Amino acid sequence: NCGGRGAVFVGNLTDVSSQKSYAYNNLFYNVAHPRMDNPGFTAGAIVHDNNAYLTCTGTFNSADESAAQVGSDDPFVDSANGKYQLRAGSLPVNKAKALIATYATALDGVTRPQGGTWDIGAYEYLSAQSTLFVTSANGTVTSNPSGINCGSTCYANFDADAWVTLTASPNSGYTFAGWSGGGCSGTETCTVSMASAQVVTANYAAVVAAPTVPTATYYLSVSKTIANAGTIVASDNTINCGSICKANYNAGKKVTLNVAVNSGYKFSRWTGACKGQGTTCTVSMTASQNTKAYFAETK
Structure with a gap:
């Protein structure tokens, strides 16, 4: 209190010689004559350091605290209205001693440290x-x-x-x-x-897909002059004539026909798409086409 004097006693004053008290990372605000003394001036009864003293005068007269921070500027966000969180860059920020995990949570639940070092006081500075x-x-x-x-x-x-x-x-x-x-x-x-x-x-x-252009298809129709003279078979078995004598193919497909001649007959010639070819005929499907196989009896 800048208007008077006061004292804070830490520890059990009935036996200060048998048990030490520790005071680290405390923030003393608005004090006129900051000083932390041992009770009854018993040497070593209080171990203290890394405390901050915000005074009316900016002076500090406790020589036995090597890491003390002293100043006179208000370090709080809005002390007049009870908001005691620390301002950015204020004296207590990043000046505390790292303590055990028990003390690693500030008053408002913020985990210490937020920067590289703990902050002095009840609150840990959390950047905007x-x-x-x-x-x-x-x-x-x-x-x-x-x-x-x-x-x-x-x-x-x-x-x-x-x-x-x-x-x-x-x-x-x-x-x-x-x-x-x-x-x-x-x-x-x-x-x-x-x-x-x-x-x-x-x-x-x-993504707009390119329109699908339907693939043109063409038919190939096969016939024989003598039904029982032989069989005409496509290499991919799409035609087996015999029974299947017509099939559809995509444009550009090459269809190979093979003639198997039955006993008592001979293959003579083609007309239509296979004209001029032998018992093996290849047709390029650039249009729908017909072809006829001619057979004759052998004597």
């Missing part, structure tokens, strides 16, 4: 943060540093001084069409300043 919201239908957006994986996680808090890089990956059947919001544009990665909350949308476009 802003929220990044992402919309990503038909694709996934991820962030560096991590936090966004949208898909599933489409908003996250980042430090207000951070820059967050977003990368979009379209789902199958879509292409990435570009960014909107958050100062982003184009189809490359997007880097967003988190000085304030941001809303970013990843836009996608459906």
Whole structure:
């Protein structure tokens, strides 16, 4: 209290010689004459260091605390209204001694440390943060540093001084069409300043499939002058004439016909698509075609 005097006693004053008391990382605020003495001036009864003394005068007169912090500036966010969280860059930030895990949770549940070093006092400084919201239908957006994986996680808090890089990956059947919001544009990665909350949308476009052009088909019809004189068979068995004497083929298909002559007959010639060829005939299916095999009896 800057208007008077006061004392804080730590430990059991009835037997200060048998058990030490420890005072680390305490913040003493608005004091006129900061000093931590041993009870009854018993040497070593209190082990103390890394305490902060915020005084009216800015002076400090306790010579036996090597890592003490002393100053006169108000370190709190709004002490007049009971908000005792630490301001960025204030004296107690990153000046405390690292203690055991029992003390690693601040008064408001924040885990110590938030920076590289613990903070003095009941609260651990948590840097100001802003929220990044992402919309990503038909694709996934991820962030560096991590936090966004949208898909599933489409908003996250980042430090207000951070820059967050977003990368979009379209789902199958879509292409990435570009960014909107958050100062982003184009189809490359997007880097967003988190000085304030941001809303970013990843836009996608459906891939338009090329129209399917139906494949032309043509028929090949085979006939014989004497039904029982022999059999005409295609190499892929689509024709077996005999019984199957006509088949359809895709344009450009090459069909090979083979003539098997029965006993008592001989193959004579072709007319139509196989004209001029022997017992093996190849037809290129550039149009629907007919061919006839001529047989004669042997005597």
